[in-house]
Amino acid sequence: MAKKVKTAITPTREEDYPEWYQQVVKFAELAETSPVRGCMVIKPWGYRLWENIRESLDVMFRETGHENAYFPLFIPKSFLEKEAEHVEGFAKECAVVTHHRLEAGPDGGLVPAGELEEPLIVRPTSETIIGATYAKWVQSYRDLPILINQWANVVRWEMRTRLFLRTAEFLWQEGHTVHETKEEAWEETKKMLEVYKTFAEEYMAMPVLTGEKTAGERFPGAVSTLCIEAMMQDRKALQAGTSHFLGQNFAKASGIQYQSREGQLEYAWTTSWGVSTRLIGGMIMTHADDNGMVMPPRLAPAHVVIMPIIRNPEEEEAIIRYCEEVKELIREQYYDGRRVEVILDKRDMNAGEKGWSWVKKGIPLRVEVGPRDMENGGVFVGRRDREKKEGYQREEFAAQVPAILEDMQKGLLERAKAYRDENTRDINTAAEFTKFFTPENADKPEIHGGFARMHWCGSTDCEEKANELKVTIRCIPFDYEQSGAGECVFCGKPSKGRVIFAKSY
Amino acid sequence: MAKKVKTAITPTREEDYPEWYQQVVKFAELAETSPVRGCMVIKPWGYRLWENIRESLDVMFRETGHENAYFPLFIPKSFLEKEAEHVEGFAKECAVVTHHRLEAGPDGGLVPAGELEEPLIVRPTSETIIGATYAKWVQSYRDLPILINQWANVVRWEMRTRLFLRTAEFLWQEGHTVHETKEEAWEETKKMLEVYKTFAEEYMAMPVLTGEKTAGERFPGAVSTLCIEAMMQDRKALQAGTSHFLGQNFAKASGIQYQSREGQLEYAWTTSWGVSTRLIGGMIMTHADDNGMVMPPRLAPAHVVIMPIIRNPEEEEAIIRYCEEVKELIREQYYDGRRVEVILDKRDMNAGEKGWSWVKKGIPLRVEVGPRDMENGGVFVGRRDREKKEGYQREEFAAQVPAILEDMQKGLLERAKAYRDENTRDINTAAEFTKFFTPENADKPEIHGGFARMHWCGSTDCEEKANELKVTIRCIPFDYEQSGAGECVFCGKPSKGRVIFAKSY
DSSP, X not given: OOOOOOOSSSSOTTTOHHHHHHHHHHHTTOEEEOSSTTOEEEOHHHHHHHHHHHHHHHHHHHHTTOEEOBOOSEEEHHHHTTSHHHHHHHGGGOOEEEEEEEEEOTTSSEEEEEEEEEXXXXXXXXXXXXXXXXXXXXXXXXXXXXXXXXXXXXXXXXXXXXXXXXXXXXXXXXXXXXXSSHHHHHHHHHHHHHHHHHIIIIISOOOOEEEEOOGGGSOTTOSEEEEEEEEOTTSOEEEEEEEEEOTTHHHHHXXXXXXOTTSOEEEOXXXXXXXXXXXXHHHHHHHOBTTBOOOOTTTOSOSEEEEEOOSSHHHHHHHHHHHHHHHHHHHTOEETTEEOOEEEOOOOSOHHHHHHHHHHHTOSEEEEEOHHHHHHTEEEXXXXXXXXXXXXXXXXXHHHHHHHHHHHHHHHHHHHHHXXXXXXXXXXXXXXXXXXXXXXXXXXXXXXXXXXXXEOOSOHHHHHHHHTTTOEEEEEETTGGGGOOEEOTTTOOEESSEEEEEOBO | OOOOXXXXXXXXXXXXXXXXXXXXXXXXXXXEEOSSTTOEEEOHHHHHHHHHHHHHXXXXXXXXXXXXXXXXXXXXXXXXXXXXXHHHHHGGGOOEEEEEEEEEOTTSSEEEEEEEEEEEEEOSSOHHHHHHHHHHHOOBGGGOOEEEEEEEEEEOOOXXXXXXXXXXXXXXXXXXXXXXXXXXXXXXXXXHHHHHHHIIIIISOOOOEEEEOOGGGSOTTOSEEEEEEEEOTTSOEEEEEEEEEOTTHHHHHHTOEEXXXXXXXXEOEEEEEEEETHHHHHHHHHXXXXXXXXOOTTTOSOSEEEEEOOSSHHHHHHHHHHHHHHHHHHHTOEETTEEOOEEEOOOOSOXXXXXXXXXXXXXSXXXXXXXXXXHHTEEEEEETTOSSOEEEEHHHHHHXXXXXXXXXXXXXXXXXXXXXXXXXXXXXSHHHHHHHHOGGGTTOTTTSOSEEEXXXXXXXXXXXXXXXXXXXXXXXXXXXXXXXXXXXXXXXXXXXXXXXXXXXX
16 A cells, blocks of 8 residues: 555545545635534635636626626515426425514513515525516517526525535526527527536536436426536536526416517516536535645636745845735736736744645645745745646746646646546446446445446436436436437337436535 | 706606606616515616626725625524624514425415524624624634625615615625724724725715714614715715724624733624615715716716617618727727726617617716718717717717716716705704704705704704604714814703714615
8 A cells, every 4th residue: 555645634535535525625714614504604715716706607698698687585485386396396495584573572582573474485596586577577579588697695495515515505696588489598598508618617627518407307397407517526426507498487487478579479488597606616526635625727716825934033024025026026917817816925824834724725826935035036836736846036937827827727627527537437237337336336446436328218217226326317418319329228228329327416 | 937848757856856766766777676575676787886886895895905705694593682782773674584494284385384493584784693603713813803894685674665775685795804902993993984985985976974873873782883974965864884893792792702912811892884785876866867867987887878870771780880890999998997888779769769768877978870970980979967969080089988987977076065065054053953954844955954064962862852853963073073162952061063963864
């Protein structure tokens, strides 16, 4: 067995993946649990990451013709009930507001009072409440399309929660659009999935598969749900974003009707699509290592930290001044259309400890400046994706920062792609399937888990056979017929192409 | 009587101010009521305005050392109860979550189920829930200060609501800081009020008075509440932002203690400060006129709209192309550090109607381009703050856009300042006070309402005498002693200086 290397995060991914994840989140200071069951506190470093996600997506949404707006937090119970599958899907886990004040109870404490005539649900998603407003806005085909996005908090009363991946309250964006024709709504559904794919790969450096969900995995009330699916470092799948073609289901539930070009009253066609703070969980599980978080440079809360190394107090002023100059040199650089973000960390603490705190936070570049570096006009630089640090002349380094960041961004995507591809297999028999997904093989990466590309007949019965091992169909890739026809791994009936089976978050 | 001019908004301000306000909001497409009691839908044009407010404030918060983070939507009832005045202040109007799912009831409909052990309150403000987290973060003086801001939605179950001014759910930011010393917390409280004043005046073009609230008008649980107060066009005051010095009240309630430099365990000193979507209401009532909204250029959702005037279809292509060129020329300009935002409105509708739709939305500049303008290389320009339109050569206009916007921005502030000053009076006797604030004088602006600068003895009794006419003390200006000593208008006892009395929103 290889000599055990000391890592900044204990346990390592190999030792205990779920616990490793919690520790990375903790030491990267991204988020923590709160005193409110299932709700998280997103700390400044994590929130800045979310702001960068939001700003980047906002540009893409605007470029595809969408505007932001804001709709109510609460949904009257009767609205949720309008779409049968929808309420079925969300009734089991929702926060219900029943009263509108507190008053002194019999034993002196405060008790809920002022009971509402109709309970309100804290939005788990907003199709029904937004639909009610759209029904008022839409009269004629001239009012279409409506292309609106909302950034909001939503609540789903999950019983088992995990920071970013599954929390009772989470932040997300939800696009809600209305169209004149089925074709246009379908085009929108696919276009927004493509936006998510581009964002996941080019910004998050997280490769994703795109495809359609099976009927059992659809959004409650949708006609079709498209998704992006990524592979985490434990080889499980993460559904990272969904785009729903809602047909006329919600238009009928909310009464969104328009006068057509032919003068007929028609129901409109709607879509909805969303990504959430879950993306941060995906980013962690795609890039972080046994030393902590690794931020993809395009979304990093900051790109560079400068750490003065002060051995005796007389040097302090000169070194700090030098660091300020280096900071200015770097801030003159642009990466991905914005100024390079630099932090000068003057905290009075042990240099090693300080350096590791930034490794764990995943900042792309760490710059150390000691007396010798200062004398030579140099800086000593650590890249988060390499072990060895390197010396540079300060101007030379500053000028290279954008190129280094871009190199890191590309490298992260390539590494993640390679990992996914290595752990994607064609599985051809039920026995192979069992072997691939059996927990006893969990410590044998050469045979265990990952994405299984398998022939499937399309039946719910065979889908459920996979469920016995906690495996689900993650998606039917758009191009699945290109893998060629074959026979269902479970029943032998004909299959048009391979679909993706995996365990998932 | 002057000939009645036709206005785009009916009624006019003079005819029916509250109804005028509703109509401005409606025709500017800023927001509308929703099917959920007291909750509003913020429409794209209004939401963009809010985004611009958020982005501008965020820069100012960052420059003063603050970071953004996010805390839970829900507050356990017991947390709210920890600070006696605080719960007293908010218990009467809060949304209470009592259940976490819906299930089929006896008559088939869904009923709340899964009762929570402890009810949760939808945050009306977050001192108590954030305090609980800060208590964990703060151990030693080295952990201080904590300077965090949150952008969030909050809920206060108001019985009488009005779009932007008073809604059950609203959007806001709330800063929550923790300090080692009383002095530092006081300095922060004042610093953030100053940020609000700068923002109100330089961005919103809304002049504000700054000062301290009386004990009766304080935030529940605060030691002192500072505020910015603006005058609306009906001469009522609008409290537009508050900054609270919380002393050690919330630190004690939440257990925020730190090891001091001397090794003692001490309670920390905290502040909180916030502004909300109410600012949009303030902007409307400061600048809008009888033709609708007037956007201060620095916050305008867009600066310029270009409207092609097409009289016959053959011209269409050439005019649109010309408009695209004008758009590019204007977009090359920068105003206030960002690209000038230009909309090309190609909607197929009556030119007059289209023009008025933009007047009502308050866009600073409207550019019309007809065949003749195109031939001459010109544009025809309407400024929202002037009646007459003017012709320009297109390059000349584009180059002047930033200067025109800045001129408008300054002009709005000056006009609002002049209005406020005209309607601010020194009031010296109880009889004058009554005359100034009596509703029967409502149609006599020369004597009715506004800000009354009055001597006040400091007693609650005299403050309550003013309340009989629905007048409150808006603030004790920081420099109130400069107005010289005098005698309380109500009781004749000594007063150190004049304070501001007014009716308010």
